[in-house]
Structure formats: structure tokens, C-alpha cells
Amino acid sequence: MTRKEFLKVCGILGINMPFYSSCLSSSLMNNAESNFSGKVIIIGAGAGGLSAGYLLKQLGIDFEILEASSNYGGRMKINNDFTDFPIPLGAEWIESNPSVLSKIINNTSVQVDIESISDLPDYKFVNSSWFTFFERYIVPSIADHIVFDSVVSSINYSGDPIVVTTENSEQVADKVIISVPLKILQDKDIELLPELPKYKQNAINDAVIWDGFKAFFEFSDRFYNVGFEEILENSVSGQKIYYDASYGQDSQKKIIGLFAVGHSVNKYTGLTDSQLKKIVLTELDVMFSNQATVNYIKHISQDWNKEPFIRSGYLSDHTDWQMVKKLGTTINEKLYFAGGAYTDGEDWVSVHTAAKSAKRVIDEIKL
Ligand SMILES: Cc1cc2nc3c(=O)[nH]c(=O)nc-3n(C[C@H](O)[C@H](O)[C@H](O)COP(=O)(O)OP(=O)(O)OC[C@H]3O[C@@H](n4cnc5c(N)ncnc54)[C@H](O)[C@@H]3O)c2cc1C
Numbered sequence: 001m002t003r004k005e006f007l008k009v010c011g012i013l014g015i016n017m018p019f020y021s022s023c024l025s026s027s028l029m030n031n032a033e034s035n036f037s038g039k040v041i042i043i044g045a046g047a048g049g050l051s052a053g054y055l056l057k058q059l060g061i062d063f064e065i066l067e068a069s070s071n072y073g074g075r076m077k078i079n080n081d082f083t084d085f086p087i088p089l090g091a092e093w094i095e096s097n098p099s100v101l102s103k104i105i106n107n108t109s110v111q112v113d114i115e116s117i118s119d120l121p122d123y124k125f126v127n128s129s130w131f132t133f134f135e136r137y138i139v140p141s142i143a144d145h146i147v148f149d150s151v152v153s154s155i156n157y158s159g160d161p162i163v164v165t166t167e168n169s170e171q172v173a174d175k176v177i178i179s180v181p182l183k184i185l186q187d188k189d190i191e192l193l194p195e196l197p198k199y200k201q202n203a204i205n206d207a208v209i210w211d212g213f214k215a216f217f218e219f220s221d222r223f224y225n226v227g228f229e230e231i232l233e234n235s236v237s238g239q240k241i242y243y244d245a246s247y248g249q250d251s252q253k254k255i256i257g258l259f260a261v262g263h264s265v266n267k268y269t270g271l272t273d274s275q276l277k278k279i280v281l282t283e284l285d286v287m288f289s290n291q292a293t294v295n296y297i298k299h300i301s302q303d304w305n306k307e308p309f310i311r312s313g314y315l316s317d318h319t320d321w322q323m324v325k326k327l328g329t330t331i332n333e334k335l336y337f338a339g340g341a342y343t344d345g346e347d348w349v350s351v352h353t354a355a356k357s358a359k360r361v362i363d364e365i366k367l
Pocket of ligand 1: 043044047048049066067068071073075089090096150151153171180181184212304310312338340341348349352354
């Protein structure tokens with residue numbers, strides 16, 4: 001059971017309690033030769049898009065990744081300035097067995113030199129992050145294929161080749177992998193010609209996409225238990241957790257993390273830094289006998305709804321799996337979907353499922 005599954009069960013049972021339990025392993029398949037020799041355009045350089053590019057590179061298939069922002073990583077973004085270990089502003093836990101890292105690399109001759117520790121029911125990186133993993137093992141072989149500041153505005157897949165339009169270019173490809181956040185498709189930032197089949201468009205329109213927010217507060221004293229995790233809200237409409245963000249890190253810093261998704265974000269979004277500080281310290285003072293305000297040093301926050309090309313947290317954990325499956329289906333052997341929201345319906349909204357979905361579409365493309 002992963003952290004998300006655990007929260008889901010707690011929500012159903014109406015209980016709030018510390019985490020326990022085990023981990024899952026995912027099953028990325030083995031490499032094989034490709035029969036496809038055309039060009040692929042990937043839209044979005046998050047976990048899904050980068051994994052797809054990396055696998056195409058392994059197969060020797062021509063590809064390009066068009067990324068709207070000036071950075072790769074998407075919701076794996078980190079902050080390296082706040083403290084002496086990378087702060088994960090989005091994806092933090094390995095919601096699977098850490099052996100999934102080798103599966104993403106998909107090359108048995110590469111040894112993964114990234115430390116992780118159990119943080120039941122998941123794992124945590126030690127002085128590292130999902131972003132660091134991708135930066136070290138996935139991006140180097142594909143960096144030359146990423147074109148930044150390329151906001152894709154339309155995909156015309158009515159004929160051959162497919163025409164992909166950005167603000168300042170028009171490019172052609174035989175296959176396109178869409179790996180942008182679901183919210184971007186829901187808001188119709190990208191015009192699709194022809195329109196998607198009704199079942200697919202309905203799944204996109206009807207999807208409940210949670211808001212996403214994280215904050216990290218540093219304190220001068222550890223007034224909380226090492227590794228504490230307190231679920232303050234957990235329902236079909238959102239989750240909110242305070243936790244020991246320095247847990248397991250090679251660091252003496254005392255940092256508490258706040259994770260909020262769905263309606264739980266409402267309390268924190270759109271605030272000034274000092275308003276946020278006041279609200280969070282008040283909440284922590286209630287939990288820890290007024291120890292937060294007196295020990296406060298500094299804080300940072302990340303409001304995912306404010307990221308121009310993401311504008312959301314992620315697809316609700318409570319989405320029906322059959323609907324998720326529709327989000328991941330391929331259209332006309334031309335439009336492929338890879339990323340946290342575009343899976344086979346077994347699992348979704350985590351980095352390793354985004355990578356697994358990339359493997360699925362590359363296996364389809366190479367046939
Ligand atoms: C608060 C929060 C906490 C999370 N915690 C965890 C966790 O602990 N563990 C875990 O495994 N996962 C976690 N996740 C989920 C995980 O971050 C995502 O599932 C995963 O990173 C999504 O990858 P992706 O490639 O699908 O999308 P993204 O990472 O969002 O990448 C999509 C990319 O598409 C680009 N883009 C958008 N529009 C366009 C356009 N028009 N043209 C070109 N490019 C475009 C964006 O700039 C972005 O770089 C968390 C997410 C959030 C928000």
C-alpha cells in the first residue's frame with residue numbers, strides 16, 4: 001500500500017493516523033529493438049516527457065521534447081537554497097520500492113548511486129530528490145533534444161505528418177506524445193485537430209484535478225518527534241499533512257513540511273508570505289504547545305496553481321480507475337499520452353507511474 005492508497009483507505013474509513021505499512025513495486029518492461037523509424041515530438045519535459053525521451057534515445061529513435069518553461073522537471077521541482085539538502089517542492093516520496101529507479105533507467109549496466117530510506121508506507125530520498133535522480137541519470141543523454149520556452153498551442157493530427165505549432169515554430173512528426181499536466185488539456189491550452197473522440201474529451205473534462213501546495217518552515221529547536229507525520233485533513237476533496245521534512249536527511253536542520261492538495265489548499269493560496277507564516281505558525285502552535293512561533297527561523301512555499309504551465313496539483317486520488325485508463329489511451333496511433341495522469345488506470349499521479357506510462361507508450365510506438 002502506498003502513501004496515497006493509505007490516505008485513500010483512511011479517508012474511506014474516516015480515520016486520521018500516522019503512516020505505517022509497506023511498499024509496492026512497479027513493473028517496467030525490458031528493452032527490445034524498434035520497428036519504428038519516424039520522428040516523435042514529446043510535449044512537456046516533466047517526469048513523463050523526460051522518461052519517454054530517454055527511452056526513445058535508447059532505441060535510437062529521432063525525437064524532440066518541446067517544453068513551455070525554461071526548465072525541465074515540471075512537478076519534480078526542488079529548492080537548493082533553503083537549506084543543506086534539496087527541498088522537494090512537488091514530488092517528494094518514492095511511492096514504490098526504490099528498485100523502481102533502476103527500472104526507470106532501464107539499463108542493467110548502470111548502478112544507481114542514490115540513497116533512500118524507508119518512510120512508511122513509502123521511501124524518501126536522502127539528501128537527494130526525484131529531480132536529482134532525473135538530472136543525474138535521465139537528462140544527460142537527452143539534454144540536446146529539449147527545446148525550452150516552446151509553448152505548444154496546437155497539434156494537427158488530421159494528416160501525415162502531424163503538425164505541431166508553438167508560438168514561434170511549426171514542426172512535423174510521425175507521432176506525438178502529450179505529456180503536459182491534465183489541467184492544461186482541460187483548459188484547452190492546446191488545440192487538437194481533429195477534436196479528441198468524445199469518450200476521451202469527456203474523461204478530460206470530467207476529471208477532478210486537485211490544487212497543490214507545499215510549504216517548508218525552519219525552526220531553531222526540534223519540538224516535535226523525529227519523523228512525525230500528522231494527517232489533519234483527508235477526504236475525497238483534499239488532504240493536508242504536517243511532517244518532519246528533515247527526517248532521514250544528513251542534516252541538523254529542523255524543518256517541518258506542509259503538504260496540501262484539493263480543497264485543503266484554499267486556506268493557504270493567495271496569501272502574502274507574512275499571512276502564510278502567521279496561519280501556519282498558529283496551526284503548529286496549537287499542535288506543539290506554542291513552540292512554533294518562538295522557534296521560527298524562515299519559510300518557503302510553492303503554490304502549484306500559480307505555475308503558468310501546470311496550474312494544478314494533480315488528478316484526484318479518488319478518480320475512478322476506468323476514467324484514468326481513458327486518459328491514457330492512444331488516439332489513431334498518432335497521439336500518445338504519458339505522465340502522472342495518463343496511466344493504465346492501475347495507479348496514477350506519482351513520478352514512477354509517469355515513467356511507467358512513458359514505457360507503455362514507447363512500447364506501443366516501437367512495435
Ligand atoms: C504538491 C505535490 C506533491 C507531490 N508529491 C509526490 C510524491 O511525493 N511522490 C510522487 O511520486 N509524486 C508526487 N507528486 C506527483 C508528481 O509530481 C507528478 O505526478 C509528476 O511529477 C507528473 O509528471 P508529468 O510529466 O506528468 O507532469 P509535469 O511534471 O507537470 O510536467 C509537464 C510539463 O509540461 C510542460 N507544459 C505544459 N504546457 C505545455 C505546453 N503547452 N507546451 C509545452 N510544454 C508544456 C510543463 O511546463 C511541465 O514541465 C506530487 C505532486 C504535487 C503537485
